[in-house]
Amino acid sequence: MSALDPRTANRGYPKSDPTHYGSDDASRIAQALDMVDGDVKAVLDAVENAEILALALGS
Structure with missing residues (x-):
């Protein structure tokens, strides 16, 4: 394998x-x-938790 370890910039x-x-x-x-x-x-999971929180807060 090459000594290079190419990776994506953001993640x-x-x-x-x-x-x-x-x-x-x-x-x-x-x-x-x-x-x-x-x-x-x-x-x-974050979206689902935000939706649950919004429902709980009555938003």
Whole structure:
């Protein structure tokens, strides 16, 4: 594997290395998808909690 560790600018998700074949980066892509999944769940949980709070406060 390359000494480079390409990452996205905002969330630091692992990116594939353009010098590798796709199969070489399969674990990086899987890791990135797991990280995105966790972030999406956190956003959805926050939205759900905000909705519950708004209902509780009668907004």
